[in-house]
Amino acid sequence: MIAQKLLPVIPKSFTVHQKPSTATLAYFVRKVTFVKMSNSFRLYVKNAKQVVLVCNNGERFLTQEAMKKLSVIENCSLIIGKDGMLKAVGPADSIESQFKGATFDKVINAAGMCVIPGLIDAHTHPVWAGDRVHEFAMKLAGATYMEVHEAGGGIHFTVEHTRQASKDQLLSSLTQRLTRMLRSGTTLVECKSGYGLELDTELKMLMVIETARRNLDIGISSTYCGAHAVPKGKMVSEATEDIIKVQLPKLKEKMAQGQLKVDNIDVFCEKGVFDLDSTRAILQAGKDMGLQINFHGDELNPMNAAQLGAELGALAISHLEEVTNEGIAAMAKAKTSAVLLPTTAYILRLPQPRARDMLDGGVIVALGSDFNPNAYCCSMPMVMHLACVNMRMTMNEALAAATINAAYALGLSHSHGSLEVGKQADLLIINSSRWEHLIYQFGGHQELIKYVIIKGNIVYENDKTMDY
Ligand SMILES: N=CN[C@@H](CCC(=O)O)C(=O)O
Numbered sequence: 001m002i003a004q005k006l007l008p009v010i011p012k013s014f015t016v017h018q019k020p021s022t023a024t025l026a027y028f029v030r031k032v033t034f035v036k037m038s039n040s041f042r043l044y045v046k047n048a049k050q051v052v053l054v055c056n057n058g059e060r061f062l063t064q065e066a067m068k069k070l071s072v073i074e075n076c077s078l079i080i081g082k083d084g085m086l087k088a089v090g091p092a093d094s095i096e097s098q099f100k101g102a103t104f105d106k107v108i109n110a111a112g113m114c115v116i117p118g119l120i121d122a123h124t125h126p127v128w129a130g131d132r133v134h135e136f137a138m139k140l141a142g143a144t145y146m147e148v149h150e151a152g153g154g155i156h157f158t159v160e161h162t163r164q165a166s167k168d169q170l171l172s173s174l175t176q177r178l179t180r181m182l183r184s185g186t187t188l189v190e191c192k193s194g195y196g197l198e199l200d201t202e203l204k205m206l207m208v209i210e211t212a213r214r215n216l217d218i219g220i221s222s223t224y225c226g227a228h229a230v231p232k233g234k235m236v237s238e239a240t241e242d243i244i245k246v247q248l249p250k251l252k253e254k255m256a257q258g259q260l261k262v263d264n265i266d267v268f269c270e271k272g273v274f275d276l277d278s279t280r281a282i283l284q285a286g287k288d289m290g291l292q293i294n295f296h297g298d299e300l301n302p303m304n305a306a307q308l309g310a311e312l313g314a315l316a317i318s319h320l321e322e323v324t325n326e327g328i329a330a331m332a333k334a335k336t337s338a339v340l341l342p343t344t345a346y347i348l349r350l351p352q353p354r355a356r357d358m359l360d361g362g363v364i365v366a367l368g369s370d371f372n373p374n375a376y377c378c379s380m381p382m383v384m385h386l387a388c389v390n391m392r393m394t395m396n397e398a399l400a401a402a403t404i405n406a407a408y409a410l411g412l413s414h415s416h417g418s419l420e421v422g423k424q425a426d427l428l429i430i431n432s433s434r435w436e437h438l439i440y441q442f443g444g445h446q447e448l449i450k451y452v453i454i455k456g457n458i459v460y461e462n463d464k465t466m467d468y
C-alpha cells in the first residue's frame with residue numbers, strides 16, 4: 001500500500017504531443033526505483049499509440065473547461081499489478097527501461113492502438129422478463145410513453161412478467177445482457193431493481209443483481225428502485241408507505257446480514273407516478289439507512305426534481321429533459337451529477353436534455369444507456385455518439401461523462417473512471433490510431449474494441465478487429 005502511494009504519477013503537463021522533460025523523467029526513475037520491491041506484475045500493455053488517462057491529478061469529476069481537454073499520452077505503456085491496480089503509466093521508453101527485469105503474467109503489444117478507461121454506464125434496468133417490442137411498434141405509430149403506461153403497458157407489463165419469472169431465468173437473461181455491455185466496452189454498470197413494486201419481487205431482483213455482482217467480471221453498483229411505478233390498484237400514499245415501512249426495513253436487515261449490498265436508492269419522480277413529496281420521503285428514508293440518492297427526475301414534466309435532489313444531497317439525478325434553469329443552478333451548486341440518457345430522448349422522440357446548458361452551467365454531466373425494455377441499447381459507444389450528435393457534446397466531454405463523471409455518479413470516482421496510478425485497472429484497447437473512432441464509427445464498436453480488461457485481466461478478446 002505504501003509502495004503504491006509512492007508510485008509515479010504522471011504530472012498534469014503530460015498531455016498529447018508533449019514529451020516529458022528530463023526533470024520529470026528523473027522523478028519517474030527515482031520513484032520507480034524506490035518501489036521495485038515487487039518485480040512481478042499481472043499485465044504490461046506496451047507501446048500504445050495513445051493512452052487517454054482522462055484526468056491525472058486525482059480529480060473526482062470534471063466540469064466545464066476540464067472536460068474539453070482530456071489528459072492523453074502518445075506512445076505510452078501501462079503496468080498493472082497482481083492486485084489489479086494500475087502501477088505505472090507513462091512514455092513507452094521510460095516504462096520499458098524502468099521495468100527491465102520485471103516479469104509479467106501477460107504482455108500486450110498495443111502498437112498502433114489506443115487505450116481508454118473502461119466505460120461506465122451510470123443508469124440501467126437490466127433485470128426483467130418479457131420484451132416490449134410490440135410497444136415499440138405502438139410508439140412508432142405515435143403513442144406516447146405515458147399513454148402506453150396508463151393503458152397498463154410499459155413498466156406494468158414488465159412487472160407482470162418479472163413477478164412470474166424465476167431467479168434463474170432472471171439471472172440468465174441478466175448475464176447475457178451484461179455480457180453484451182461488457183463486449184461493448186462497459187466495465188462498471190449501475191443496475192436497478194424496480195419491476196417488482198412489492199417486497200418479494202424487489203428482493204428477488206436485488207438478489208439476482210447481487211449474484212451477478214459476486215460472480216461476473218463486470219463491476220456492478222446496485223440500486224433499489226421499488227418506487228419505479230405505483231403498483232396497479234394502489235394510491236401513491238399507500239405505495240410510499242409500503243416502501244418506507246415494509247420494503248426498506250427488510251432491505252436494511254438483509255444488508256446487515258451481509259446477504260445483499262445495495263448502493264443507491266431511486267424513485268421515478270414524475271407526474272402520474274411519484275410526486276415531489278412522496279419522492280422526498282422515500283429518498284430521505286433511503287439516505288437515512290446509508291444509501292446514495294440517485295433518482296429519475298424532470299423527465300416528461302418539470303417537477304423541480306433537480307432542486308429536490310440538490311436539497312437532499314443526491315449524488316445523481318437521471319433524465320432531466322425538462323429541467324429548469326433553477327434546477328441546473330441548484331445541481332451545479334450541490335455537486336449533484338446529471339446522468340443524461342440520450343437513448344430515451346431518441347426512442348421516445350422527447351426534447352433533448354439541455355446538455356450544453358448543464359455543461360456550461362458547471363453541472364457534473366455523466367452518461368448512461370438507460371438499458372430497459374423501452375430503450376434496448378447495451379452500447380455506451382453508441383450512447384456517446386448520440387450525446388455528441390443530438391445533445392451537442394464534444395467527444396472529449398462524452399468520454400469524460402462516460403468515465404470519471406459516471407464513476408462520480410456512482411460514488412466510485414476514487415477508484416474508477418480514469419487511468420491513474422492506484423486506481424483499478426479497467427481499460428479498453430481499441431484497434432485504431434485515434435481513440436475518437438470509438439464514437440465516430442456509429443455502431444462500429446464491435447469491430448473496434450480489441451480487448452476489454454478488468455482489474456488487469458483480459459475479460460474479452462475480440463479477434464475480429466481490423467485496423468480502421
Ligand atoms: N423513466 C422511467 N424508467 C425507465 C423506463 C423503464 C421502462 O419503461 O420499463 C427509464 O429510465 O427510461
Ligand SMILES: [Zn+2]
Pocket residue numbers: 123124125296318370372
Ligand atoms: Zn431509468
